[in-house]
Amino acid sequence: MKLGMIGLGKMGSNLVLNLLDHEHEVAAYDVAPAAVEKMKEAGATPTSSIEELVASLEPPRTIWMMVPAGEVTDQVIDTLLPLLQEGDILLDGGNSNYQDSIARGKKLKEKGIHFMDVGTSGGTSGAREGACFMIGGDADTFHRLEPIFRDMAVENGYHYAGESGSGHFLKMVHNGIEYGMMQAIAEGFEVLEKSDFTFDYEKVARVWSNGSVIRSWLMELTESAFAKDPKLDGIHGVMQSSGEGLWTAQTALDLKAVTPVITLSLMMRYRSLEDDTFHGKVVSALRNEFGGHSVVKKD
Ligand SMILES: NC(=O)c1ccc[n+]([C@@H]2O[C@H](COP(=O)([O-])OP(=O)(O)OC[C@H]3O[C@@H](n4cnc5c(N)ncnc54)[C@H](O)[C@@H]3O)[C@@H](O)[C@H]2O)c1
Ligand SMILES: O=C(O)[C@H](O)[C@@H](O)[C@H](O)[C@H](O)COP(=O)(O)O
Structure with missing residues (x-):
């Protein structure tokens, strides 16, 4: 053809x-x-x-x-x-x-x-x-x-x-799921990174890619990313998005479908674009107001 x-x-x-x-x-x-x-x-x-x-x-x-x-x-x-x-x-x-x-x-x-x-x-x-x-x-x-x-x-x-429209609707929800799965994988590695153990992340992703419940293409790609840069030191944790996650969250809200994982994953992407947040300042100021808790002041 x-x-x-x-x-x-x-x-x-x-x-x-x-x-x-x-x-x-x-x-x-x-x-x-x-x-x-x-x-x-x-x-x-x-x-x-x-x-x-x-x-x-x-x-x-x-x-x-x-x-x-x-x-x-x-x-x-x-x-x-x-x-x-x-x-x-x-x-x-x-x-x-x-x-x-x-x-x-x-x-x-x-x-x-x-x-x-x-x-x-x-x-x-x-x-x-x-x-x-x-x-x-x-x-x-x-x-x-x-x-x-x-x-x-x-x-x-x-x-x-x-x-x-049904094809692109399915793709939208697929990408919403993609956001959630990627965020979950990323959070797991965050816990490993903060622990007192010293893990080889490439090897961790490899073992999780073979026979485990969470084996997946995303886990194989995780292995591949750590193989190239063992601690991902070469990149910033800025997570862009092209729209599909936002549309999934918006559609879910319209439908009253409960999607906390997808929606929070989207919010984590937005949060990653900001160095500091206004909401963080508000919470910090309020803790100080009611409890006299310390705030981190700017120089
Ligand atoms: N990259 C992915 O993994 C992926 C996967 C599935 C779907 N998509 C979607 O597929 C589409 C293309 O993605 P991509 O990653 O190839 O993007 P890309 O930026 O690599 O390619 C887009 C191409 O379109 C061309 N282009 C722009 N305006 C044009 C015009 N007026 N007429 C003709 N060509 C024009 C650009 O020159 C470019 O070569 C996007 O809608 C994207 O969201 C991307
Ligand atoms: O299924 C796929 O092949 C991907 O999802 C693909 O469509 C693309 O890489 C996304 O556009 C990334 O989307 P974000 O930029 O929103 O993360």
């Missing part, structure tokens, strides 16, 4: 290589010409604009977007909209908000374009060697595309979840 890929960054480039491995033809586009050049060298058809990418595909076209979520995704869709025709398929593999995906699905449907929200997991190595896809959109379109998902995913690594 021939398809177009827009966005050839860490994920898109690996998805293209994965598709090429499975003998699919790919027309590739990115705003960064160097990224397009790399994919040309790998065997994809290079294109220098979205217009050229669309023109290089026979209708009904299949185009996969792997660009930053939010505004960029909207910009790409707005550029594509007048170029696409009834029956074409547009997939969004980015980490888009599921509500945006529902709205985009409706807008594209008005023109007869099938929009599929494809929550994609497994990181860059998954994109390259076998990913995990959580797919929303109409069932007929899913069945037409199923051979592609089968090729690009690990065994049992794709799931058609149902109506538009």
Whole structure:
């Protein structure tokens, strides 16, 4: 099958290589010409604009977007909209908000374009060697595309979840779980680090990766991180986030679903961005007010 890929960054480039491995033809586009050049060298058809990418595909076209979520995704869709025709398929593999995906699905449907929200997991190595896809959109379109998902995913690594938005909803909750699991692993190592024992964290993560209840890919990645830097001295404990954890927490609140672990994990990420906190000052001042407890004063 021939398809177009827009966005050839860490994920898109690996998805293209994965598709090429499975003998699919790919027309590739990115705003960064160097990224397009790399994919040309790998065997994809290079294109220098979205217009050229669309023109290089026979209708009904299949185009996969792997660009930053939010505004960029909207910009790409707005550029594509007048170029696409009834029956074409547009997939969004980015980490888009599921509500945006529902709205985009409706807008594209008005023109007869099938929009599929494809929550994609497994990181860059998954994109390259076998990913995990959580797919929303109409069932007929899913069945037409199923051979592609089968090729690009690990065994049992794709799931058609149902109506538009359900794929990105699943990906959102997946990432909420990811926040909680990562925070729990991190807290365990915090206890080890504060203890009187001297542990080799790479070896600890290795033994926990083999046969234990908490064995997981995240634990294997923990081992890998400690193998590179035994005490992680080379990095700061600043934990960024891209939105999925926030959306999970917001959705959980709207649904009155009780999610303390995910929500606190998100808050720990925000806390990590601050050196000092106003709430810490307030608590410290109050302890001093009612109990005369000492405060740490600024120089
Ligand atoms: N990195 C991951 O582990 C991962 C995993 C699953 C999903 N995602 C999601 O996949 C998407 C891509 O992630 P990534 O890690 O590859 O990001 P990235 O920043 O490495 O790549 C994004 C690419 O999009 C290109 N781009 C930006 N604006 C464009 C435009 N208007 N037209 C064409 N190309 C444009 C950039 O030049 C870049 O090459 C994001 O939505 C991200 O949240 C990332
Ligand atoms: O399932 C995955 O492959 C990852 O979750 C992937 O989607 C990405 O690495 C996240 O975007 C990181 O999310 P945060 O920036 O919110 O931690």
